[in-house]
Amino acid sequence: xxxTKHLTARSQAAKNLKGKFILARPKSHEPSTTDARTALLRExxxxxxxxxxxGATVKDLATAAGVNISLVSYHFGGxxxxxxxCLESFGAERVESTERILRQxxxxxEFCLRLKLFAEDFFEINLRDPDTCKMIYRSLDNLDAxxxxxxxxxxxxxxxxxxxxxxxxQKSGFIKRDLDTEISAI
Numbered sequence: 001x002x003x004t005k006h007l008t009a010r011s012q013a014a015k016n017l018k019g020k021f022i023l024a025r026p027k028s029h030e031p032s033t034t035d036a037r038t039a040l041l042r043e044x045x046x047x048x049x050x051x052x053x054x055g056a057t058v059k060d061l062a063t064a065a066g067v068n069i070s071l072v073s074y075h076f077g078g079x080x081x082x083x084x085x086c087l088e089s090f091g092a093e094r095v096e097s098t099e100r101i102l103r104q105x106x107x108x109x110e111f112c113l114r115l116k117l118f119a120e121d122f123f124e125i126n127l128r129d130p131d132t133c134k135m136i137y138r139s140l141d142n143l144d145a146x147x148x149x150x151x152x153x154x155x156x157x158x159x160x161x162x163x164x165x166x167x168x169x170q171k172s173g174f175i176k177r178d179l180d181t182e183i184s185a186i
Contacts, residue, residue: 037075039065041089044082049134053083053144083135084146090132091154097121098158102165111174114165159185 043064047056058079062069076082101118105111126133139147166181175181 036065036067036071039067040072040075040082041086045086045129045131045135048083048086049131049138052138052142053079053135053146054142080146084150086132086135087147087150088154090129090136091150094125095154095157095161097125098161102161104165104168105172105174108174111169111172118162118165 040061044056044061047060047064050056051060056079058072059069061079061082062072065071072078072082076085098118098121101114101121103114105114136147143151163182163185166175166179166184169175170177170179170181
């Protein structure tokens with residue numbers, strides 16, 4: 001009977017304390033899923049730049065990011081998806097920047113300023129994100145299906161914007177008529 005009284009007292013004490021204390025969970029050495037995704041994106045650029053798409057393994061990517069290998073599939077659906085995400089985010093930023101800078105100029109001074117801003121932006125991104133730029137340069141040597149699709153859907157928009165910009169400047173008389181604006185955009 002004494003033990004029943006003891007259990008009832010413990011149960012009552014537990015009810016009285018319920019909600020007053022937050023139990024601390026042991027700290028995990030694994031990064032959160034958001035941190036893991038960010039780490040994978042950051043380190044994948046470095047690994048892909050150094051080894052290329054074919055040379056980089058999923059294990060290389062996970063090890064560099066300090067995460068479990070299964071998180072590559074969890075966040076990106078595999079190595080292809082991680083590679084694609086690296087290039088798509090870079091490409092989207094390039095397209096937005098290009099379309100913002102290369103608007104049709106209304107004067108020679110504006111043409112020169114916009115062209116200078118475009119060139120500065122191009123060099124600045126190469127300095128700020130050399131790993132992604134190296135990924136792109138490596139891909140040009142060995143154009144795989146993922147890169148070919150991205151070049152067509154994303155990077156061609158940058159080329160087309162530059163071509164349109166040069167073409168409109170030529171029609172406005174800001175640059176020579178005999179200049180091939182398509183070749184110049186390359």
